[in-house]
Amino acid sequence: MNAAYLTPAITLFHEDGTLDFESQEHLFNNLIENGVDGILVEGSSSEFFAMPMDQRREMAKFAIETVNHRVKLIIGTSHMVADEIVNFSNFCLDAGADAVMILPPYYFHFGTEALLQYYDRLAAQIHGNIYIYNFPDNTGYTIPPQTVLALAKIHSNIVGMKDTISGMDHTRELIKVVKSQIPSFEIYSGFDDNFAHNVLAGGNGCIGALSNVVPEVCSAWVRAFRENDLDGIARGQQTIDRLMDLYAVRSPFLPVIKEACKLRGVAASSTGTFPMPNATVEDDAKILELLRREGVE
Template identity: 30%
Template structure:
């Protein structure tokens, strides 16, 4: 399949599935299979794993590969599969991205390296080397709030021009001017995905391809429906869903992701609510706020009925 054909498929709500653990902190693969099937059955347009919501920095390289392989097999071609393969370590990012190609992923999402704070020139070299090492499409993941580094518009445009398989970006960037300039500089066919929940709808309005939103872990159908409404030209319905989801979006980021999301999934009976240190579940006070929000959205009542 050509890059252009893949780009046509990579639209809508790409769900960034959490990595569930059992009480002992081991990966719960069977539960994860269930989450992936639930996402697809609920209408999600694609599946991503081992991104921010999947706690990649808490997983070993071998565990990340195991999760990616299991997820690819579970998705089984029903929707596009886009694992996150980035790392603060260049060699690890290369290894994981090559592995994504090996198992047949539709694309790989590669985060801007965190902690290192590389220069723009070094970032260019990092992403170009990864893109040159594989034949699958690459989606850059720009999340300055967690990496302490923003991939600037000029760098993004240079990469898009020099690397034919760098086809898009997940922008978890609250600077909406930056996001507009990225799409203008890289071309209107460059795939722009929102990683900021309150910008999922606005990014669609400027020509975005969709979102990779943690909220899809909780209400995959609603998040997918918002995208469907937009693509079908029902602007009012898309706007209504945007505002309907706002309170849930807010509470799911009351503390660092994916703590609140995992707490919510635990309340819904979907997973054992367990994270690996240094991450943890939200405070009892914040868990109560999450619970009350789920009740308000009639999500807990559906589970209990």
């Protein structure tokens, strides 16, 4: 059974807020060497929302050059100004990104007609593949499956969707509504523990942040699916279910993911964008306990 696990890569900074390209390259190489199927940069886990556009372009260019087509690379180009999205998306695609990923407009809630107009305009002006990003916890509303289907029928460059919802109800409906008519349309879950359910329901897998920390665990889970290894699938589910406790160490969870990468020797610093809190000594103890419980060092 086919499946894919993509990593929404964290962005690594020096303590002065500049990009730590040495650690970032180490992270990308570690992900690829440990078997992830693709990398998303400048998604929610990347803190795009607190990065100026010149830094976002710098990060995108570095990611494109470093990943260098070894795996699929998607760049998150979400912004509150549509023209900025178009310009940034085409910049990324021209530089060699495989696709871009775009949230719906946030702050205000928009209905079906506005969402159709929004993505219709973007897709008509962006000359490359687009993934829709549905994250209702952060945008305040969800994108209906029928809207996604309508857009995918109008624009062949709208090729997939990341559905970041804790349950599977909405994702399952997306799979039924959209993939039944456009089988090539890719649907990924945004929470790691929904990976197996997504694949078994007919989706494509997961874009989950735990893979920053334990890419080897996530890629082994994918292999179990590809080899129809039921015991391996069950082990993967149970391991990820326990590792989901990392998300609960503190809120927001990004400092914990970064600190876990630092503790595993992947990142030099866990510095985040202001006002993202730093991980604490108490957090470190919890992180190490969770990782050691799963035999991860």
